[in-house]
Amino acid sequence: MSLTPADTPQPTAISVRRKIPLSLIVGGLIVGLHLLAGILTILWTPYEPTAMVGGRLAEPSIAHWAGTDRLGRDLFTQILIGARIALEVGSGAVLVGAGIGITLGTLAAFATRTLDDVFAAAFDILIAFPTLLVAMLIVTASQTASLFTAVLAIGIAGSAIIARLTRILVKRVLSMDYIVAARVAGSSWPSIVFVHVLPNIWPTLIVNLALQFGLAAMAESSLSYLGLGAPPPNASWGRLLQEAQGTVYTAPFGAIAPGLALVTLVIGMNLLADGLRAFADPTRRRSR
Amino acid sequence: MSALLTIDRMSIAAGERQLVRNVSFSIAPGERLGLIGESGSGKSLTALALIGLLSDAMMATGSILLADTEVVGARERQLVALRGPVVATIFQEPLTALDPLMRVGRQIGEVVRRRMRHDCVSTSSQQVQARVLELLARVSIPDPERLARAYPHEISGGQRQRVAIAMALAWRPRLLIADEPTTALDVTTQADILKLIGQLVEEENMALLFISHDIPVVAAAVDRVAVLKQGELVEDGSVGEVLQAPNNGYTRSLIEAARTFDRALGRLF
Numbered sequence: 001m002s003l004t005p006a007d008t009p010q011p012t013a014i015s016v017r018r019k020i021p022l023s024l025i026v027g028g029l030i031v032g033l034h035l036l037a038g039i040l041t042i043l044w045t046p047y048e049p050t051a052m053v054g055g056r057l058a059e060p061s062i063a064h065w066a067g068t069d070r071l072g073r074d075l076f077t078q079i080l081i082g083a084r085i086a087l088e089v090g091s092g093a094v095l096v097g098a099g100i101g102i103t104l105g106t107l108a109a110f111a112t113r114t115l116d117d118v119f120a121a122a123f124d125i126l127i128a129f130p131t132l133l134v135a136m137l138i139v140t141a142s143q144t145a146s147l148f149t150a151v152l153a154i155g156i157a158g159s160a161i162i163a164r165l166t167r168i169l170v171k172r173v174l175s176m177d178y179i180v181a182a183r184v185a186g187s188s189w190p191s192i193v194f195v196h197v198l199p200n201i202w203p204t205l206i207v208n209l210a211l212q213f214g215l216a217a218m219a220e221s222s223l224s225y226l227g228l229g230a231p232p233p234n235a236s237w238g239r240l241l242q243e244a245q246g247t248v249y250t251a252p253f254g255a256i257a258p259g260l261a262l263v264t265l266v267i268g269m270n271l272l273a274d275g276l277r278a279f280a281d282p283t284r285r286r287s288r
Numbered sequence: 289m290s291a292l293l294t295i296d297r298m299s300i301a302a303g304e305r306q307l308v309r310n311v312s313f314s315i316a317p318g319e320r321l322g323l324i325g326e327s328g329s330g331k332s333l334t335a336l337a338l339i340g341l342l343s344d345a346m347m348a349t350g351s352i353l354l355a356d357t358e359v360v361g362a363r364e365r366q367l368v369a370l371r372g373p374v375v376a377t378i379f380q381e382p383l384t385a386l387d388p389l390m391r392v393g394r395q396i397g398e399v400v401r402r403r404m405r406h407d408c409v410s411t412s413s414q415q416v417q418a419r420v421l422e423l424l425a426r427v428s429i430p431d432p433e434r435l436a437r438a439y440p441h442e443i444s445g446g447q448r449q450r451v452a453i454a455m456a457l458a459w460r461p462r463l464l465i466a467d468e469p470t471t472a473l474d475v476t477t478q479a480d481i482l483k484l485i486g487q488l489v490e491e492e493n494m495a496l497l498f499i500s501h502d503i504p505v506v507a508a509a510v511d512r513v514a515v516l517k518q519g520e521l522v523e524d525g526s527v528g529e530v531l532q533a534p535n536n537g538y539t540r541s542l543i544e545a546a547r548t549f550d551r552a553l554g555r556l557f
Contacts, residue, residue: 177384184339185399185455186372186406195398199389 024275030268034261038084047074049081049235057251066257069240070247075254078235079261085236086217086265089151089229093216094209096155097162102205104159105166106193109174120167126160131215132222139228147230154219158212165208169201176200203280207273214269221262237262291353292317292463292495293338298350298360300333300342300519307346308333308519317462320489320496322506322527324542325516331499334516335465339375340367355462372399373406376456378485380468382448386440392451393436396420399458423454427484446477450484457488463495470505482509503546507531515539 046065047053052072053064060067066075108119126134131154138153139145173179174197182192223229224238232239237258244254291314300308308330315321325331337348340359352359355374357366379385387395400419404411417436424432427450440448449469456464466485470478486509489496500506506513513530515523515538522536534540 177379177381178387180341181377181379181385181452181455182387182398183341184371184375184377185459186368186402187398188368196387196390200387203389 021275021278023271024279027268027271027275030264031272034083034265037080038087041081041084045077047077049077067253075257079258081235082237085234089220090213090217092151093154094213097158100159101162102166105163106170108167109170123160123164131157132219145228145231150220150223150229154216169204170197173197173200206280207277210269210273214266217265294353296351298352300337300346300348302346311521313514313524315495318493318495320510322510322513323499324506329516330519331516332467335467335499372459375463376459376461377465378452378456378469381472382452385452388440392438393420396455399455403459427454445473449481460492465497467499
């Protein structure tokens, strides 16, 4: 039997086909669905979100998929809008957190030993406070409960964890031979950061940012539940949960529906993060 | 002609510990010097010191004059100006010396672009690309276009080392430092890479500082040999002198060990 050229293993496999991990597909689908729902509400909602269109505390039906709240407003509409708010706050907070965290973490990794110790201690102290507590403090201090302050508060509160991770990742990359090689070839530090360091910490960082996104969406719901999130016309899941609290025994679906929406988004984000982990790094040939 | 590199009574210390003591040697333009020693003898530290890349925990004293610039105590700015046009380095382990997440072509391209900017030549991406392929062909890589698109983990060790050599060559440096460039490779690839380095050094008229623990490998690649033992220079002379009539007991034992090893393998040098 002779080997045809196709059977011969190539000495240099240029493109290694990677299997897309299942978690990436499922996570992507769930998050994609939330995203679609969120975008849809900009153009169209099943009912006016504030219009009293049905009986009070109605059971789920064909006309009202998730039933109605105690004022007779369509719950499904409000949950769709809630998806938009969760995604807005999630992405906004991750952007803010990543901006602050990656900058501070990289600076810390490059700082002199004493300054680096100060940075590291500061990150650790900040992380010791629960994210939600820090976010609540910031919202209270700003004395306005708006979507914008929620984004800022959650972003800042989450930035310490990103900064700490970035610092460690940058330090690890900086100790690599290819950084020495780049320096030997005459690269300046700024160009090393942008050409070699950031691309190399990106796979690990993006996974963490996806997890942070889920946490930020949850933090937004928690703030709204406490009345510190987006103010009333905005139908946040947290506020829906809070409103349904009084009638949870008589009309449980009012609490179940927004809870389910929140849980699926967070699970979807986590699955997506897990899938990205295996997919983002081209040196990982195949997922286990 | 004045020397390209003059090291004068250089010592390297990490805190209280002296790692390299009073080492002096020089390299003339176009000269090929082999630096021999066991692991831990300070060979690689010497190489790092002369491009100003010792880690912060280590201190070099004495004098290192590289292309009329004093490296000991120099500012990062002055050093960056040296790295590339004056000196380039090939490392022992080519896999870790290449950025794992960057395609080979782009990696070489980064150096090419910097060189072009340094020479005040306008850089279009086509020109850079053409130069990258030219360099890959120069280091005898078959099918350079395909290889330029590969990631370092997708190509063989010998090819990676060739890529590293191409990156060093992109600058056409006056001094090439090869820090155990063949140690991580198998024997046949070793011979190819050695031949390539020898050929390029001659064609480009570069000086070579070849660092190795492997005497036969060094003997084949250089004109002059210096031997380091526990941070001290114990021998410095032409290849013939040192290998035929070593002054130092340590050198003799190194050569004897290499001979014994060679007899066992049935090859001679």
